[in-house]
Amino acid sequence: MEFSSKLLENAVREMSQLPGIGKRTALRLVLHLLRQPAEQTERLAFALRSLRNEVKYCRNCHNISDTDLCEICANPKRDESLVCVVEDIRDVMAIENTSQYKGLYHVLGGKISPLDGVGPNNLNISTLINKVKEGQVREVIFALSSTMEGDTTNFYIYKQIEAYGVTTSTIARGIAVGDELEYADEITLGRSILHRIPFENSLKG
Amino acid sequence: MEFSSKLLENAVREMSQLPGIGKRTALRLVLHLLRQPAEQTERLAFALRSLRNEVKYCRNCHNISDTDLCEICANPKRDESLVCVVEDIRDVMAIENTSQYKGLYHVLGGKISPLDGVGPNNLNISTLINKVKEGQVREVIFALSSTMEGDTTNFYIYKQIEAYGVTTSTIARGIAVGDELEYADEITLGRSILHRIPFENSLKG
Numbered sequence: 001m002e003f004s005s006k007l008l009e010n011a012v013r014e015m016s017q018l019p020g021i022g023k024r025t026a027l028r029l030v031l032h033l034l035r036q037p038a039e040q041t042e043r044l045a046f047a048l049r050s051l052r053n054e055v056k057y058c059r060n061c062h063n064i065s066d067t068d069l070c071e072i073c074a075n076p077k078r079d080e081s082l083v084c085v086v087e088d089i090r091d092v093m094a095i096e097n098t099s100q101y102k103g104l105y106h107v108l109g110g111k112i113s114p115l116d117g118v119g120p121n122n123l124n125i126s127t128l129i130n131k132v133k134e135g136q137v138r139e140v141i142f143a144l145s146s147t148m149e150g151d152t153t154n155f156y157i158y159k160q161i162e163a164y165g166v167t168t169s170t171i172a173r174g175i176a177v178g179d180e181l182e183y184a185d186e187i188t189l190g191r192s193i194l195h196r197i198p199f200e201n202s203l204k205g
Numbered sequence: 206m207e208f209s210s211k212l213l214e215n216a217v218r219e220m221s222q223l224p225g226i227g228k229r230t231a232l233r234l235v236l237h238l239l240r241q242p243a244e245q246t247e248r249l250a251f252a253l254r255s256l257r258n259e260v261k262y263c264r265n266c267h268n269i270s271d272t273d274l275c276e277i278c279a280n281p282k283r284d285e286s287l288v289c290v291v292e293d294i295r296d297v298m299a300i301e302n303t304s305q306y307k308g309l310y311h312v313l314g315g316k317i318s319p320l321d322g323v324g325p326n327n328l329n330i331s332t333l334i335n336k337v338k339e340g341q342v343r344e345v346i347f348a349l350s351s352t353m354e355g356d357t358t359n360f361y362i363y364k365q366i367e368a369y370g371v372t373t374s375t376i377a378r379g380i381a382v383g384d385e386l387e388y389a390d391e392i393t394l395g396r397s398i399l400h401r402i403p404f405e406n407s408l409k410g
Contacts, residue, residue, distance in 0.1 A: 004270050005269045010255070020230070048216055048246050049246060089236065
């Protein structure tokens, strides 16, 4: 792409650094900003810089938070002996939306992925293991995505905490509520049969 | 969407003001920036603000340019009696890529679209008409997209310049080179038959 303006070229190049934004999309977005009042660009730039420079993470669960201890960890009604291990804040938001979970979270900040250069030391794993060691935790629930990286991360953590007698569980995998069996992939359907639950239990949900 | 942080919420809200970026995508992009070095966010914010605040438009063709007169208008080898009317810089870039056009451009900055509140006075139309009035222009080529708004804009400009004896043309519509006839829409195929060209002419391109 040849640009008639260095300013435009820079803006497009920086915008296209974002994941899933190619040069064409970046150009479309940047031209949109040019057609809007300058205040919109100022607000966007300010919001991004403020977040990046002032972002704080909860000292207990590592979720993004404006306070030293996030609202969930600071809530005395939550069960702190139950810890759900997730990848990032989006998973926390998704689980919170269900209103089904009353424990705390532990946000790893990613998954172990040697190909991407992410090892255990790049993630918030040691603080989780410390929590378990200190005996505050009754159950650790693994809620990472069921990919190779997710499974590896689960197993790595499991190996480090199994000696401390903590209960470990993973969220149930199966056919989504309302889905047709014929369209389900065979791995999911296979697991949902292997891990079937007593019928009476299904009446409670 | 409920956020655990006001900073995060602001960044996601501003990001999702961009066209085609929903709240979920905005969150994904913002979390990506948090995982990258702070310099990347600084560069993005700086590039967007610089462009928005310092952008200049060519005084002749209104294309985005870092100089008072853009490179194309300033090039003495280009034929200034030929003016191609386009919507925005993306069209200029697309036509320049073909290396087939040696005239100048006139960038309208949009199309007449009453539904979006865009009238003739919001576009760079009067300067085009002045150029024609002053007799510098031999031919005006309409290269707007063939939508209702594009056709309206073409016709509005045409009505204002027809009295000045300037040649007007539109770019050829037809079946794309290499495309199969059976997959072409009937309007395009119909036009390509109506506006067929002498066979010998097709050998030149």
